[in-house]
Amino acid sequence: MTAAIEATGLGKSYRRTWALRDCTLAIPEGRVTGLVGPNGAGKTTLLQLATGQLRPTRGTISVLGAPPAVSPAQLARVGFVAQDAPLYARMRVADHLRMGAWLNPGWADELAQRRIAQVGLDPEQRAGSLSGGQRAQLALTLALAKRPGLLILDEPAASLDPLARREFLRGLMEAVAEHGTSVVLSSHLVTDLERVCDYLIVLVASRVRVAGEVSALLASHHRLSGPRRDPGTLPADQDVIEESHTDKQSILLVRTDEPVHDPAWTVKPVSLEELVIAYMNPANDIPARRPQLGVAS
Amino acid sequence: MIRLTWLQFRAQALTAAAALAAFAVLLAATGPHLASLYAASRITGCRGGTCATAASGFLSKLAATSPYPIVYVLGIGLILAAPAIIGIFWGAPLIARELEARTFALAWTQSITRTRWLAVKLTLTGLAAMAVTEGLSLMYGWWAAPIGEAARLGYSGQPVGMGPFSLPAFDAHGITPLGYAAFAFTLGVTAGVLLRRAVPAMAITLAIFAAVQVAFPLWIRPHLSPARHTSAALGSYNGSTHVSGSDFAFTVDHLPSQPGAWILSSGAVNAAGQPVSTIPAACAKLPAGGPGLTPCLTGQGWRVAITYQPASRYWAFQATETAIYLALALALAGYCFWRLNRRTT
Numbered sequence: 097m098t099a100a101i102e103a104t105g106l107g108k109s110y111r112r113t114w115a116l117r118d119c120t121l122a123i124p125e126g127r128v129t130g131l132v133g134p135n136g137a138g139k140t141t142l143l144q145l146a147t148g149q150l151r152p153t154r155g156t157i158s159v160l161g162a163p164p165a166v167s168p169a170q171l172a173r174v175g176f177v178a179q180d181a182p183l184y185a186r187m188r189v190a191d192h193l194r195m196g197a198w199l200n201p202g203w204a205d206e207l208a209q210r211r212i213a214q215v216g217l218d219p220e221q222r223a224g225s226l227s228g229g230q231r232a233q234l235a236l237t238l239a240l241a242k243r244p245g246l247l248i249l250d251e252p253a254a255s256l257d258p259l260a261r262r263e264f265l266r267g268l269m270e271a272v273a274e275h276g277t278s279v280v281l282s283s284h285l286v287t288d289l290e291r292v293c294d295y296l297i298v299l300v301a302s303r304v305r306v307a308g309e310v311s312a313l314l315a316s317h318h319r320l321s322g323p324r325r326d327p328g329t330l331p332a333d334q335d336v337i338e339e340s341h342t343d344k345q346s347i348l349l350v351r352t353d354e355p356v357h358d359p360a361w362t363v364k365p366v367s368l369e370e371l372v373i374a375y376m377n378p379a380n381d382i383p384a385r386r387p388q389l390g391v392a393s
Numbered sequence: 394m395i396r397l398t399w400l401q402f403r404a405q406a407l408t409a410a411a412a413l414a415a416f417a418v419l420l421a422a423t424g425p426h427l428a429s430l431y432a433a434s435r436i437t438g439c440r441g442g443t444c445a446t447a448a449s450g451f452l453s454k455l456a457a458t459s460p461y462p463i464v465y466v467l468g469i470g471l472i473l474a475a476p477a478i479i480g481i482f483w484g485a486p487l488i489a490r491e492l493e494a495r496t497f498a499l500a501w502t503q504s505i506t507r508t509r510w511l512a513v514k515l516t517l518t519g520l521a522a523m524a525v526t527e528g529l530s531l532m533y534g535w536w537a538a539p540i541g542e543a544a545r546l547g548y549s550g551q552p553v554g555m556g557p558f559s560l561p562a563f564d565a566h567g568i569t570p571l572g573y574a575a576f577a578f579t580l581g582v583t584a585g586v587l588l589r590r591a592v593p594a595m596a597i598t599l600a601i602f603a604a605v606q607v608a609f610p611l612w613i614r615p616h617l618s619p620a621r622h623t624s625a626a627l628g629s630y631n632g633s634t635h636v637s638g639s640d641f642a643f644t645v646d647h648l649p650s651q652p653g654a655w656i657l658s659s660g661a662v663n664a665a666g667q668p669v670s671t672i673p674a675a676c677a678k679l680p681a682g683g684p685g686l687t688p689c690l691t692g693q694g695w696r697v698a699i700t701y702q703p704a705s706r707y708w709a710f711q712a713t714e715t716a717i718y719l720a721l722a723l724a725l726a727g728y729c730f731w732r733l734n735r736r737t738t
Contacts, residue, residue, distance in 0.1 A: 147502050151735065171504045178498035184401070185494065191400060198396050199503035235499070242504065 098161060100125045100246050100278045101146050105155035107302075108141050115141040118155070119302040123280055123295070125160070125246075128272060130293035130310075131282040132372055138302045139282040140179060143250045146280070147176045160245050172202055175239030175247040175277075180255055181231040185224030189217050189234060193241075200242045208241035215267065229260025233267065240271050247272075249281045253288055261285075265292050286369040296368070298375040305375040305382050310368065317371050320348045320361040331358075335383045338374040349374050394505055394513040402518055405483060409525045416471065416529060420536040423464055430454065431539035436546065445649070448543035452554035455540065465540065468533040472565040475529055476577035477602050479522040484581020485594035487514060488729070492589045507733055515726055519578050526574035534566050541566070545653035545704065556647075557707055558655030560610055567711040572718025577602045579725035586729050609714070615657050617713045618706055623648075624662065624698040627691045632659070636686070641672045643697055653704030664694030 101123040108116045116138035123129050131139050144150040145157050148165020157163070162170050183192060189212065197203045212219065215233040217226070226234065232252055239247055249268070253261040269292055272279055283289055289296065296313060298305040306313065317337070324346045327336045334356070338349040349366060350356070356363050366374075374380060399406075431437075434451035436444065455461045488511075491497040501507050534541075541562075544554035555562040563569070580602055584594040632645035645659045663669045676689035702710070 144498075147498075149498060149501050165501070165506070168504045168506060168509075171502065171506070174502065176498065176502040178495060178502075180495070182495040182498055184496055184499070186404075187400070195397050195400070196503070199394065199505050201504060238499070239502075 098125045099123060099158070100127070100129070100280060101157065101159050103142070103145075103155065103157045106142070106145065106152055106157050107154035108145060108150055109153045114302075116145070117302045119299075119304075120155075121297060121299075121304045121307065123297065125278045126276070127295040128269075128279040128281065128293050129295040129297060130289035131280060131297050131299060132284060132286065132289060132376070133299035133305075134284070134376055136301075137299045139299055140250055142299070143176075143248050143280070143282060147174055147248055168201075172200060172242060173245045175242045175244035177232070177235045177239050177247075177249040177252050179250045179252075180228075181235035181252070183223035183226070183231055183234060185222065187223055188219065189221050189223060189226075190219035192223060192234060192238060193219070196238050196241055202243045204241045204243050207243075208237050211237040211240065211267070211271075215263070227260070229256050229264065232256060232260070232264050236264065236267060236271075240275075240277075243275065244277060246278045246280065249279070251282055251284075253283065253285065261288065268292065286372050289372075290368045296372075298372055300376055300378065306371075313371060314365065314368065316353055317349060317351050317366045318356055319364040319366050319370070320346075320350055320356065321364070322346060322358075322361040325360070337382060338377065338380050394510060395517065398513050398517045402521070406521060409521070413525060413528055413532075416468075417532055419464065420468070420532050423460060424536045427455070427461060427536065428539060430458075431543070434543070436539075436543055439546075444546045448546040448554075451543045452540070455554070465537065468529075468537065469561045469565045472526065472529050472533060472570055473561060473606070475526045476522070476570065476573040477599055477606075479525065479574055480577030480581035480598045480602055481595045483518055483522055484578040485585045485598045486591040487518060487582050487585060488733070489585030489589060489591040489594045492585075493591060508730060511730060511733055515579070515582065515729070519575055519722075519726075522574040522578040523571045526570040527568070530565060530567070530570040537566075556655070557653050557704065558702065558710075563614075563710075564606070564610070567708070568715045569711055569718070572715035572722070573606070575722035576605075576718040576725075579722040579729070583725045583729055586732050613717075614710065614714060615655075615702070617710055618702065620657050620700045620702055622698065622700050624666075624696045627661065627695050627697050628687045630697055630699075632697070634687070636672075639672045639677060640670055641686075641690070642670060645697060645699060648699065648701060651701065651703055653707070655702040655704075657700045657702065659697060659699040661690070661695050662698040664696075666698065668698075669695065 099122045101121070103119050103121050106116060106119040107114060119138060119142060131142070133139055141150065145152055146159050146164055148171070159170070160173055164174070165171050187195070193205070193208050193212065196208060197205055212234070215230070217230055217234060223231065223234065236252070253264050256264060265288060268279070271277070281289070281293065294310050295308070296310050297307040322345070324341055324344055327339055327348060330336065330350070333354045334350045334352040336348055336350055340347050349370070375382065431451060434447050436447045436451060439447050491500060500510060540554050541557060544556050557563065557566070564573070577598070581594065581598040584597045584601075585591060588594045588597065627643065630645045630649070631647070632643055635642040641661060643661045646656055648654045648656065661669050672690070673693050675693060676686060679685045679689055
């Protein structure tokens, strides 16, 4: 599978501080990928590097197989909606669409006009007077009408009220379903990710803590509760992500591709939110993934 | 990109066009009468000494006739201020506003490279800046041409009628406004790129541009070409004599043999060519300001030495200065390209 975004040893520093350091990851094409992590994990920096707004201090990044923003053709393949959907406040909605048509050879004007009408934007209104939800919708329309191969959204729904967020994500999902665009979406709202993403990456301090298909992640993680037990005595195929113990009881979050047969455990499924929080917690020491096949090392 | 630049620049362009039009109306309303005064002054066709008299008469009359002194000063002031205003209001916010409002994230993710985006913005807005400033200067040049001609013939010391090289006049005429506009504009853009905020960038643009505009004519312009030297007997030129005790100073501000020349310095020298300021003993008894002092000093071998730039170098000076400012503007623009492409946000 080709990668939508592939980074190797990627770093970006400002004077002495690193916004992103030694980040290596691969985001698959053809998916709606959620990028989640605490503030300061480097999500925004990573997405700015992927859209070519920033250039790496170290390492390499490629987007759909080519360096970001190297040419108008490469720029045309990537649509971007920035945090808080910045727009030109004094330009009207219609002017933004004209800008899109002027600057993008693959511009789908019919699609843009249709979306604007669908979400109820007045073409004559100035962007500065739009609500947060309307801004996000206009920014998404601009990005979609480029007909990009990859759509990147940085916290697109963070500042929207629940209704506007739902509308925005529905619009996004409709467009993705219609055009089969790959999507990378950063957010710290797990409920949003749950609704739209089929692939998840948890990024903490520039490192991938876990990555995988949402359904596979949910299937392979279990909450085990039972009599107190040393996690070291678990079968080799069970990785402990999170553990908490009382005098008598142990509660573990384990990752395993095999069913848990031990009758001492009460096994419960985990929600995506629990899973994300467990991986985001810096106190949890995430074991390196053992090979899927072969002998456990 | 050209259409987007126009869409975003339209309001400013129309403001500038309105200012140009208002200035044109003012000049068109007063220009013809000014020309008729000139025609009546008998400067045209004058010969020898009558020229300076006719020119001085014309300038004195203008200085006393409303609204010419006001329009004369206002025009020069406007032309001098235009590049600064453009640098502040067009240059400084051009990129800084994009960085401030984070709209660069929108602009730089369209299917157009950042280099092209900046090239179009800089070129179109920069050319407009140059056109507006030079437009003001050309209109004013047409209006003030009779005054300039008269000032070249006879420096009157009047508030109306500065020589071609005199400080504000040189800056407001010819082609230098092109250079100033280009420099001020790119200076503003660069300040915006570096400071990333429009208001501080506007302030720093004004400060630097004003400093350069003061420093250049004082310390650089006089040396653009090696100055010429001449000397003559003390009494042969009209000038100002200052005597205080045994101190003597003599300066000229006009060379009759070199109309329109730029006098860089002038003063008394002794027979050996050294600058002198103390009245020698032989002449010390003469009353200060009396008619005998100058002949006495002349008898001691004193002369007046003048360092100047001839009027014939006017266009060479204009071209050199404009080229220097345009080169600065290009360097600043190049830096903006490098900075936005390499360092970024």
